[in-house]
Amino acid sequence: MKVNMQMATDFDDKIDKIREKHYKGATKSDYRASFLCNQIIDSYGISDEDKLIEKIKEDANLPKSPRTLTFRVGSHARLLDIAKSLNVTPATALRGLIELNADEEAESDMQEETGPSPDVELKLRTIKEKIKELQDLVEELEKDIRK
Incomplete structure (x- = not known):
């Protein structure tokens, strides 16, 4: 299902960072942004809710641009559920999830060094x-x- 959403202007940079962390050496044609967004949505856990709310608050004043993303039906339904539970739009929830995932990747790099x-x-x-x-x-x- 294709959906138009307002994504952050640095969307491509964030997705590239996530792609490199999860699939080293992969190109945009190997793992498209839509695939990574579906993975991010599916891997979201309720224990991350406080961090996600913080990312959503930070997102309020950032510049945005329209993007068309293709979602799996289950992933889109899950995104809608996440958005409803946080009382935000699906695009806002997805932007928060992307920010959270990109930041968690940086944290996990540090954790590898410390144990x-x-x-x-x-x-x-x-x-x-x-x-x-x-x-x-x-x-x-x-x-x-x-x-």
Whole structure:
């Protein structure tokens, strides 16, 4: 679905930065801006809401220019939901998500130098717990089979 939206005038620079971080060496024809916008929308988590609201406030006075973006139906619906929850337009929500993603990429570069982020540690701990639970379940099933 193609949608016209008002994007920041530095939209191309932000998208290039995001493209390089996620897909090193990729060109505009490899991963178009619309694809990256869909990825950004789909990867948004509610835990980032405070940061997103801050980015939206910063966006209010920035110059904008029209862009046509192609959205997947699910991604567009998710963008509309995000915009409704924040009481802003979909274009404003998307601009905030792009800014947030571009800034988070810079933060993640610094985290690589200082060690893993707390989110990664939490995910790793959760996965290890699930593995332990599965191993216990396998042992119980093996005991039942032997009987």
